Amino acid sequence: MSNETLTDADVEAIRRDFPLLHTTVNGRPLTYLDSGATSQKPTVVLDVERAFYENRNSAVHRGAHWLAGEATEEFENARETVARFVGAAADEIVWTSNATEGINLVAYALSNANAAGPQYAALALAPGDEIVTTELEHHANLIPWQELARRTGATLRFIPVDDAGALRMDLLPEIVNERTRVVAFSHVSNVLGVINPVAEIVARAHAVGAIVVLDACQSVPHLPVDFHALDVDFAVFSGHKMLAPTGIGALYGRRELLNALPPFLTGGSMITTVTMETAAYLPAPQRFEAGTQRVSQAIALAAAVDYLAAIGMERVAAHGTQLSSRLIAGLSAIDGVRVLGAFGDRVGLASFDVEGIHAHDVGQFLDDRGIAVRVGHHCAQPLHRRLGLTASTRASGSIYTTEAEIDLFLEAVTDARTFFGVTA
Amino acid sequence: MSTDDLQSLYQELILDHSKNPQGRGLLENPTASSHQLNPTCGDEITLSIHVANGQIEAIGWEGHGCSISQASASLLASLLPAQSVTNADALLHDFRAALRSRGTIELDEERFGDAIALNGVSRYVARVKCAMLGWVAFEAALAEAQGQAAAAAAANRPDAN
Numbered sequence: 001m002s003n004e005t006l007t008d009a010d011v012e013a014i015r016r017d018f019p020l021l022h023t024t025v026n027g028r029p030l031t032y033l034d035s036g037a038t039s040q041k042p043t044v045v046l047d048v049e050r051a052f053y054e055n056r057n058s059a060v061h062r063g064a065h066w067l068a069g070e071a072t073e074e075f076e077n078a079r080e081t082v083a084r085f086v087g088a089a090a091d092e093i094v095w096t097s098n099a100t101e102g103i104n105l106v107a108y109a110l111s112n113a114n115a116a117g118p119q120y121a122a123l124a125l126a127p128g129d130e131i132v133t134t135e136l137e138h139h140a141n142l143i144p145w146q147e148l149a150r151r152t153g154a155t156l157r158f159i160p161v162d163d164a165g166a167l168r169m170d171l172l173p174e175i176v177n178e179r180t181r182v183v184a185f186s187h188v189s190n191v192l193g194v195i196n197p198v199a200e201i202v203a204r205a206h207a208v209g210a211i212v213v214l215d216a217c218q219s220v221p222h223l224p225v226d227f228h229a230l231d232v233d234f235a236v237f238s239g240h241k242m243l244a245p246t247g248i249g250a251l252y253g254r255r256e257l258l259n260a261l262p263p264f265l266t267g268g269s270m271i272t273t274v275t276m277e278t279a280a281y282l283p284a285p286q287r288f289e290a291g292t293q294r295v296s297q298a299i300a301l302a303a304a305v306d307y308l309a310a311i312g313m314e315r316v317a318a319h320g321t322q323l324s325s326r327l328i329a330g331l332s333a334i335d336g337v338r339v340l341g342a343f344g345d346r347v348g349l350a351s352f353d354v355e356g357i358h359a360h361d362v363g364q365f366l367d368d369r370g371i372a373v374r375v376g377h378h379c380a381q382p383l384h385r386r387l388g389l390t391a392s393t394r395a396s397g398s399i400y401t402t403e404a405e406i407d408l409f410l411e412a413v414t415d416a417r418t419f420f421g422v423t424a
Numbered sequence: 425m426s427t428d429d430l431q432s433l434y435q436e437l438i439l440d441h442s443k444n445p446q447g448r449g450l451l452e453n454p455t456a457s458s459h460q461l462n463p464t465c466g467d468e469i470t471l472s473i474h475v476a477n478g479q480i481e482a483i484g485w486e487g488h489g490c491s492i493s494q495a496s497a498s499l500l501a502s503l504l505p506a507q508s509v510t511n512a513d514a515l516l517h518d519f520r521a522a523l524r525s526r527g528t529i530e531l532d533e534e535r536f537g538d539a540i541a542l543n544g545v546s547r548y549v550a551r552v553k554c555a556m557l558g559w560v561a562f563e564a565a566l567a568e569a570q571g572q573a574a575a576a577a578a579a580n581r582p583d584a585n
Contacts, residue, residue: 026427360465360490360554361434368430376465390466390488419430420491421439 005318006311006399014311015400017042028370031405036190036218036349036396037374038240041304045243048303052296060295061269061286075295078302079285082250085305086216086235087226092258094251094285095298099217100140102236102251103184105288106213107144109261110182111151116262123260127153130179132210134159134167134196135386136189139379141215145184154181161386165192165341172204180210187219187235191380191394192341193324193349195219202231211257217241221398222320222347224313227252239297243304248297251288258284265290308399316399323348323397323406330410336422337413340387349396351378354413356422359391365416366393371409432544433551434491441541442491447501451484456572458564460557467493467554471561475569480504480512485558492542492551497558499539504562509570516563523552 006014015021018040023030032040052074058067060075080090096102113123125131131145135158149156159175160168167185176183183205188195198214205212214235219225221242227235234257239248253261263270263281267290272280281287308316327350331339336355354362363375374394377384384390395409417423450457454472461468467489474481483501487494504512515535522529527547531540545555 026429358467358490360467360492360551364433364548364551365430368427381466384466419434 004315005322006315008402010311010315011319011400011402014042015402017044017307018400019043021400025370025372026368031369031371031408033395033397033401033405033409034372034374035221035398035401036193036241036378036394038246039221039243039398040400041243041245042307044307045245045300045303049245049296049300052299057296060293071295074299075293078298081302081305082298085309086220086237086250086252087228087230088252089255091283091285092227092252092255094253094258094288095293096236096249096251097247097294098238098240098249099215099236100144100238102234102249103141103144103213103215105251105264106234106236106253106261107148108264109288111148112262112264114152120260120262125152125154125181127155128179129154129181130157130177131155131182131184132157132159132176132180132205133184134186135161136165136167136192136380136383137184137186138190138215138217139381141184141186141213142382145182148182155179159185161383163387164343165189165194165383165387166343167196169197169200172201176201176204176208176210178208180205180208182213183210184213184215186215186217187225188216188222188347189341189380189383190218191351191378191383191392193218193346193351193396194341194343195223195345195347198230198232206231218347218349221308223317233257239301239304242301243307244301245297248294248301250301253284255284258287263287263290267291269293311399317347319399319401320348320397321346322403323401324350326403326406327395327397327410330406331413334410334414334417336417340389340392348398348401349394351392351394352413353389353392354417354422357416357420359393361420362393362413362416365419366409366412369408369412371412373409429544429547433548435541435544437538437541438491438495441495441498441538445494445498445501447483447485447498447505449484450486451482454484454565456565456568458561458568460561460564462489462493462553462557464553465489467557469493469497469558469561471497471558471565473562473565473569475509475566475573478509480507480509480566483562485561487557489557490554492545492554493557496539496542496545496555497561499542500558500562503537503539509566512562512566516559516566519559520556522546523555 056070058071060072083090083093113120212232214232216235216237220237235252240246270290324346338353340351359375451472455475457472459470469487471485
C-alpha cells in the first residue's frame with residue numbers, strides 16, 4: 001500500500017461501490033459535495049447491516065442461546081475494529097448515537113460527579129473552576145459545556161479566533177490556567193476544514209491538570225487518527241460522516257478516566273448487583289451502555305472502518321489535501337469570493353462567501369446543476385458572527401469526490417455570479 | 425445555463441425587490457411588531473405595523489437573508505398597507521396555502537399583484553420557509569395588535585370589572 005494519493009482510476013473504482021452517487025438531480029448527474037454533513041455509504045456497509053438482521057440478529061450481552069453468542073461476538077469484534085482504527089483499546093470505546101451524544105455523556109457524567117458520592121469528588125466541578133472551549137466549535141461542542149457550567153457554577157471560557165479564523169494560540173497560556181478543569185475543542189473545524197494544533201493545546205491542558213475532550217468528527221473520517229498518540233482524555237466521532245449508517249458513533253475515553261466517571265444513562269446491562277435501594281456498575285465500556293445497543297449499526301461502522309482501512313488513511317488524507325488545494329485555489333480565483341480559513345493543513349472542504357449573493361441562493365443555483373452543498377451557519381453561529389457573516393456555503397468532499405466534480409462546482413459558482421448579477 | 429425552474433424561482437422582479445427592497449426601516453410607535461428567525465440559516469426579519477380602525481395603515485421592516493426572504497418581505501410591504509385587517513388576513517391565509525401547495529395553487533394576480541412573482545417558490549419546498557419569514561412576522565404582529573384591541577375593548581366595556 002503506497003502513501004500516495006488516490007489516482008483518478010482509484011476514485012472511479014471507489015465510486016462504483018456507492019449506489020447513490022449514480023443518481024441524477026434535475027437531469028444532471030449528482031455532484032455530492034456535502035460529505036462534511038453526512039457521507040454516502042458503500043454497498044458493503046449496507047450489506048453487512050442487512051446480513052446481521054438476516055443471519056445473527058439477537059440481543060447482545062444477555063441470553064445464553066447460540067444466536068445471542070454470535071451477535072455478541074460480532075458486536076464486540078466491531079468495537080475492537082473501531083478501537084484499533086483510532087488508536088484505542090477496545091474497552092476505551094463506548095458506543096453512542098453520534099458525537100453529540102458522546103460530548104453530552106461526558107458533560108453529564110462530570111456533573112453527576114457532584115452528586116454521585118465521595119469517590120467521584122475529584123471530578124466534580126464547582127464555582128471558580130473553568131471550562132474552556134473555542135470560538136470555532138460546532139454547537140455540539142459548545143452548548144453541552146454552557147449547560148455543564150450552568151449546572152455546576154463553573155465558568156465557561158473560550159479561545160478566540162483571529163480575523164482569518166485561526167485559534168489565538170498566543171492567548172492559550174492565559175485562558176488555560178490552573179483553574180481550568182476541562183478543555184474541549186475540535187480536531188478539525190467543520191467550517192474551515194483546518195486541522196487545529198492538538199499537541200500544543202493538549203500539552204498546556206495537561207500541564208494545568210485539565211481533562212481534554214476532542215471533537216474528532218471531521219478528522220476520523222479523513223485523517224489517520226491515533227487517540228493514544230494525541231494523548232487526549234476523551235474524543236468523539238460519528239459513524240454517519242465516515243461511510244457508516246446514522247445512529248452510531250463512539251466516545252473514546254482513557255481507561256482510568258472512564259472508570260472513574262459516574263454513569264450518565266442508567267438501566268439494564270450496565271450493572272453488577274442490583275437491590276431495591278442501590279446498584280453497582282460494570283466497568284467501562286458497559287458502564288455507559290445502558291439498554292439495548294445499536295448492534296447492527298456498530299457492526300456496519302466496523303465494516304466502514306474496514307473499507308477505509310483497506311484504502312489506507314494516509315491515501316485518504318492525501319486525497320483530501322488535493323481536493324482542498326483545488327477548492328481553495330479555484331474559489332480564490334473567482335472575483336468576490338472569500339474563502340473562510342484558507343490556511344494551514346486541511347481536510348477536503350472549503351466554506352466561502354460570495355459577495356452580494358446569500359449562501360441560500362448560491363446553494364439553490366448549484367442545486368439546479370445537481371451540485372449538493374451545505375448552506376447556512378453549519379451549526380457554528382459564533383464563528384460565522386466572528387467572521388462577519390450569518391451564513392456561508394460549504395463544499396466538502398470524501399474519498400469518492402473527483403477533481404472533475406470540484407471543477408464543475410467552481411464553474412457553477414462563477415456562473416452564479418452572472419445569474420444573480422453581481423459581476424463587475 | 426440554468427433551467428426554466430430556476431428562472432421561475434428567481435424572476436427579475438424577485439431579484440429587483442431583493443436588491444431594492446420596499447418598506448425598509450421600522451416604524452416609530454408601531455401598534456405591534458414581531459421578530460422572526462429561521463434557525464437553519466440565521467435569516468431574520470423584524471416587522472412593525474400600524475393598525476387603526478380595522479385598517480393596516482403602515483408596515484416597516486428590517487432584516488437580512490436570502491433574496492427570496494428579502495423580496496417576499498418587500499412585496500408584502502408593498503401589498504398589505506391600506507388593506508383592511510380582514511383582507512390582509514385572507515391574503516396571508518391564501519399566500520401560505522399557495523406556497524405550501526407544491527405548485528398546485530397559483531397566487532391570483534388581481535389580489536396579489538407583483539407578489540405573484542413568488543409563485544415559483546412553491547415548487548421548492550426548502551425555500552417556502554424563506555418566503556414565509558416576513559409573512560409570519562406580519563401574522564404575529566397582527567395577532568398582537570388584535571390582542572391589544574380586544575383587551576382595550578374589554579377594558580372599555582361598561583360591565584368590565
